[in-house]
Amino acid sequence: MLKLQQLVDYIFNSIPPIYLIIASTVVFVVMTTIVYTMRAKAANKPIQARKIILPPLFMSTGMFMFLFDEFQVPWTQVAEASLVGLIFSTFLIYTTRFEMKEDGIYLKKSKAFLVILLGLLVIRLLGKIVLSNTIDVGELGGMFFILAFSMILPWRIGMLMKYKRLENQYSK
Template sequence: MYKLQEIIDFIFNEIPSIYLIVGSTLLFLFMGTLAFIVRTKAAKRPISPKKIILPPLFMSTGALMFLFEEFRVPWPQVIESIFVGLLFSIVLIKTTNFEEKDDKLYVKKSKAFLLILFGLLIVRFVAKLILSSSINVGELGGMFWILAFAMIVPWRIGMLVKYFNLKNAIEKTSALT
């Protein structure tokens, strides 16, 4: 871990913050595009509780960044990030729905998802430009991770609830026929 700390110290002390901001923004745009492609392909395959639960579990490993001082976020910003993430999750919960095809459940394709994704990219980019002058880049990265995690967990819980509600409704309907 000592070597990793040296690398992080070098990055945050030797590389101008504008390069870190531009680089992380480009990486985020790439990851956003990748998320859209993965989501589009996933809509062609049936959904399952496992596929709903795993993404937040995989993302939770990102919390390891907080082992390093550069990424730690003061409590007021933690609360702000969680609040904004929860607001964004409401939109995702409302726009994520399922449909039944061939006795299997699929995520309904939604044009709103694309708009939400690009909206989030724009909001993140603008926020990063504004906040990077007063908050260091590592802290900002921590804040955006908290925001994303606070958005994904309730969204996935909402998806799980919708999934089981629809599955139970389908089972009740098929039991009646």
């Protein structure tokens, strides 16, 4: 663990913060593209409860980042990032819809999802530009992770509730 901490220290002390911001933004754009592509493909197949539950579980492993000093975030910023994530999740919960077809429950395609994803991309980029002057890059990364997780978890819980409601309605 000490060697990994030394590597993280080396990266954060030797690479200029602007390069870290650019790299993390590029990674976020790539991940956004992957998420949108997966969502578009998922709309062509019946959805299952496990496909709703698994993404937040997989994402939760990212919490290990907080073992490193560079990513640790003060509790006030944890609360702020969580609140912003919860606010964003309401848009996702509201725009996520399911429909019943002959062979199962499907996720309805939504243009709002792309608009929300692109809006989050812009907000994240602007937030990084503004906040990187006052908050350390690693800490900022931790805050954005908290924001994303606190957005995805309630959204997926809301999705699961809608899915189960529709499943129960058609199983009667």
